[in-house]
Amino acid sequence: MTLDVFLLILRLLGLVLLYLFLMQVVISITRDLRKTATVNQDEQSKLPPVIGHLIVVDSGPSAIPPGTSFSLNPQTTIGRGPTNTIQISESFVSSEHTRMWLRGGVWYVQDAGSKNGTFLNNQPAREALAARVGDIIQVGYLRFKLTQ
Amino acid sequence: MAKQLVAKEIGRRHYRWKELSLLIVPLIILILEMFQLPLANYYRANINGQKIPFSTSILPTVHDLVPILGLVAAVAIVHILLTIFFPKADQMLLPIVALLSGLGVLFAIRNAPSSFDPNMGIKQLVWVLVGLVLFLGVVFGLRNMDWLRRYKYTWAALGLILVGITLVNALHVKNLDSPTHDQLNFGPLSLQPSEFLKIIIVIFFAAYLGENQDVIAEGVRLGPISLPPMRQLGPLLLMLGISLVLFLGVRELGLALLIYGIFLSMLYLGSNKLSYVIGGLAVFLVLGFIGYSLFSYVRARFAAVGLDLVNWPNWTQATLDFERNQGLQIAQGLVALSSGGILGTGFGLGHASALVPVAQSDMIVSVLGEEFGLAGLFALIGFYLVLLYRGFRIAIEAREPFHQLLAAGLTSIFGIQTLIICAGNLKLIPLTGIPLPFLSYGGSSVVANFIIIGILMRISHNTALEKEGLA
Numbered sequence: 147m148t149l150d151v152f153l154l155i156l157r158l159l160g161l162v163l164l165y166l167f168l169m170q171v172v173i174s175i176t177r178d179l180r181k182t183a184t185v186n187q188d189e190q191s192k193l194p195p196v197i198g199h200l201i202v203v204d205s206g207p208s209a210i211p212p213g214t215s216f217s218l219n220p221q222t223t224i225g226r227g228p229t230n231t232i233q234i235s236e237s238f239v240s241s242e243h244t245r246m247w248l249r250g251g252v253w254y255v256q257d258a259g260s261k262n263g264t265f266l267n268n269q270p271a272r273e274a275l276a277a278r279v280g281d282i283i284q285v286g287y288l289r290f291k292l293t294q
Numbered sequence: 295m296a297k298q299l300v301a302k303e304i305g306r307r308h309y310r311w312k313e314l315s316l317l318i319v320p321l322i323i324l325i326l327e328m329f330q331l332p333l334a335n336y337y338r339a340n341i342n343g344q345k346i347p348f349s350t351s352i353l354p355t356v357h358d359l360v361p362i363l364g365l366v367a368a369v370a371i372v373h374i375l376l377t378i379f380f381p382k383a384d385q386m387l388l389p390i391v392a393l394l395s396g397l398g399v400l401f402a403i404r405n406a407p408s409s410f411d412p413n414m415g416i417k418q419l420v421w422v423l424v425g426l427v428l429f430l431g432v433v434f435g436l437r438n439m440d441w442l443r444r445y446k447y448t449w450a451a452l453g454l455i456l457v458g459i460t461l462v463n464a465l466h467v468k469n470l471d472s473p474t475h476d477q478l479n480f481g482p483l484s485l486q487p488s489e490f491l492k493i494i495i496v497i498f499f500a501a502y503l504g505e506n507q508d509v510i511a512e513g514v515r516l517g518p519i520s521l522p523p524m525r526q527l528g529p530l531l532l533m534l535g536i537s538l539v540l541f542l543g544v545r546e547l548g549l550a551l552l553i554y555g556i557f558l559s560m561l562y563l564g565s566n567k568l569s570y571v572i573g574g575l576a577v578f579l580v581l582g583f584i585g586y587s588l589f590s591y592v593r594a595r596f597a598a599v600g601l602d603l604v605n606w607p608n609w610t611q612a613t614l615d616f617e618r619n620q621g622l623q624i625a626q627g628l629v630a631l632s633s634g635g636i637l638g639t640g641f642g643l644g645h646a647s648a649l650v651p652v653a654q655s656d657m658i659v660s661v662l663g664e665e666f667g668l669a670g671l672f673a674l675i676g677f678y679l680v681l682l683y684r685g686f687r688i689a690i691e692a693r694e695p696f697h698q699l700l701a702a703g704l705t706s707i708f709g710i711q712t713l714i715i716c717a718g719n720l721k722l723i724p725l726t727g728i729p730l731p732f733l734s735y736g737g738s739s740v741v742a743n744f745i746i747i748g749i750l751m752r753i754s755h756n757t758a759l760e761k762e763g764l765a
Contacts, residue, residue: 149336149352150337151348156326157640157641160327161667163326164323165673166319167319167389167393168676168677170315171390171680175680
């Protein structure tokens, strides 16, 4: 073996190693990107799925325009107080006005001891009443339609 | 609650396995090239037509490998310190930077015999070690980046004053054709403040844009086009103007180009408006044309771009004279590149280092392309791309606008510098004296680049901690 053959081997080895390192780096980049992609998916799936909305159909004496939509949680409280899921700052809404909850795929509506009352399809909801999609829920003088 | 989580995360040791596994190959490459260099020198010294037989007696000893082994040890120490104190920081930056700066040291050692300074290799090694220390200093010291943002005007003034003094000094003492007229000498040390000014400019831009992002993105509508609000852009334009005047005044075209490029990319990142960039490029073309017709040295730089090397048999006497004088650097660089071919001549066996003027810094791409070939050049450009990718990734993941803009701006420095110097070496644009990050010989440049990597590392660590705290 002559020296130039040895130098050729070293040179090719150097190039191979350079590309090996580049490949290693690119592989770890792809892995990293894939990981962040799955993390983002997880974060999206962690968000609570939207399970229903209340849409204003009759704003009564309030300033809320008809068509305003409020999303519902599995446990939703409506009232004037700041701790409610849906907060409505109107004088005819009591600080804790209405409770709604989802059990076994059915929405239940119950008055929470309000002054002006809660009605489901014009029936006073002093006890828990089962509501279906399309029913009208009245909170004080404000009327909502329950939708998906 | 959040603090407890952070404490728990720190308490649980994360070993930086990815960094370790990525470090192995670059360090082997460095040792291999260092091993090859004495053999190549022996080969060149003894070549006389016939084949040289190979014997184990000419193999380099461990003593010859000492400089690179020292660097390997230093990188290992940095890796261990990062593992202990910053397990969550980015793991890809250190391996890439170790490879690039190690190759920089190797090329300095290789170019030393044919340059003005025979100790160049050891000097570059010392600078890289100083850079690693400063890198650790930045990663440990920048606990809170707020003070960078808060004192942005102080930084800007400091940087400009420093560079201004240097340039005025240079104008008095030296002639403008000397390649290193923006140096500041402190006894045996000579610093190039402009290398640090670019970091300061990015900090200033990031701090200012981060605060005024909304107003600048809004723009002022003027008929169909929306102009950036001039009052908010004022300080930016002032900073830009002063640095451009400073650099153009002493014929530092490359630095002026770099600063303008940083300005445009950060304006785009901060405002998300392509129209600003297009407008900025139009202004740049107008300024470039004015500069071309006003200054003779700009015209001289452009003349080299027009050199037609392929058509050399038909050259006139005037072209030949030009090639031997002003165009020598670029012409010899291109010849060297082409003689390298695809696989290169092999490390230490090219001619560019001896024949191309200023091969160790400005024309490093030619030396590299000759000795590592097209394949090696592509691999190195790939490493720069990965470096940019990691930098922008850190910027995307950061939470605060200032951190995002800072990381992205600092990364763009690498991108723009690599682009300018590679394009200059390949005769696509006029050649300018800008260092190739980590590879070119030059202490200030290497140290400044390590500081940039340190800031990026710290931002990625802070982001990771914040995420743990929020999770």
